[in-house]
Amino acid sequence: MASISRRLVLLSRRCPPKEAAIPGAPASDPIEEAINPDVTPQKSTGGEALRQLVEDLKALDPEIIEDAIRKGKEGVSWLNNEETKEMIDDDWVIPEEDTRKVGFWGEGEPTLGKDEDYYGDDVTSLGHGELEQHRELREYARLIAWELPLLNPTHRRNPFRFRYTSYLGESHPATNKVVVEFSSSDLSLNSTQRDKLIKLAGVRYNPSTDIIKMSCESFDTQAQNKRFLGESITNLIKEAKDGKDTFADVPFDFRHHKPKVRHQFPKEWILTPEKKQYLENKRKQMLQLDDQKAGNGEIVDGKNIVANSLPAAMAEPVPVMAGGPRGRALR
Known part of the structure; x- marks a missing residue:
């Protein structure tokens, strides 16, 4: 919404201009004439009057007026301040009042700020789904850690x-x-x-x-x-x-229950400091061998082999169909 100063500027532009003074006629002061009746008005020469007329016509040129309107200069001296220089075309428009009746559900949506700049560094929607699932699991883990111990444990008086x-x-x-x-x-x-x-x-x-x-x-x-x-x-x-039949001769049958097997990481596979040192030395030896082979040319480069084995592209002649004049068959 435009500020008060911008509205005043716009209204001043809409007001019709005052009638232009008669070109070449000098302004006379009636008070000065009443005090000093001997004072005669200054007479301008024909050249000065013609020059003044040309300047007035230039001021009334439609192109000059349109250019002045486009640049925001129409005789208002305070348009060149810092506030009006930063104004854009939309700031000069006075929004019309909406006379329509707004119902109970017509309050409108809340205005949000500008969207954040997107630099192409965001994850995909599938990645956001994985993150949301991880947040949900962490929420339930917090409930298990903090809320579950606060629940009342089962009591013998109320076991069900x-x-x-x-x-x-x-x-x-x-x-x-x-x-x-x-x-x-x-x-x-x-x-x-x-x-x-x-x-x-x-x-x-x-x-x-x-x-x-x-x-x-x-x-x-x-x-x-x-x-x-x-x-x-x-x-x-x-x-x-009931002690008449204790079912002592009937064995337990737990075939319906299949416990979940949780495999533990073998202790033999845990890396000890000796194993870590052995693997580090082995990597260094392999790097040294690769450097030696690269210096002697013993390493096979697949790109060079493919580039050398494929034949070079040869220019093939392209046949051009030639035809006779219209209406005559080709021979």
Whole structure:
């Protein structure tokens, strides 16, 4: 938006100019004539009047006027200051007021600054995706390091952990599912009862974490599914405490569980100071041999072989088709 001084300059340019004085007529002072009636006005010669007329006509030349308008000089003496010299054509335009009604959602977008200069040194979109994934992993690592220890550990009075799934503002079939997890060691069971409980749990038992995981989504509501899981756990514990059949003759079957194998770096492959020194000496010897071969011409240069083996390009004659005059067949 133009400043006040720029608006005044523009308005002064739009105002019509005053009527030009009569060329050759000297300005007379009425006060001086009233005081000194003997004073006669100065008479200009014909040459001076003609010269003044030519200058006035030059001042009224359309090309000179357009050039003065283009350069921003139209008789305004204060246009040559430092502020107006830096003004561009857009600064002389007065923005028209928008008379349209702006609705509630027509507030417009916030104005942002200029875009940063791009020098071609930025990574690709795929690289930015990798960086974003790395940031996400670091965020979860911070949660594990700082937030996870603050959570309440499982207690023997409340060993069961129920998990629900909910979708905000949306009905989904998965919202009825309820999952429960508990550890066999948190229950008040002896070793025989615990072994029987593990055998009854079957594939729901994870031997790596000692956690039994059960879920239910057979009913229409979460309360019904949770009630079914509670009754199932009660019957399971009741059966595990029954001493009529301890399942001692039934072996454990953990074939359903496939533990993740994490390979450790072999200690034999770790570089010792002696191995590092041996590799460094071997590299120096190889560099010395390469320098000797380069000096004796024993190193094979593939570029030179290809350049020497390929034949030189020979100029081939290009046939030019010649034709007779229009309407006559070629012979």
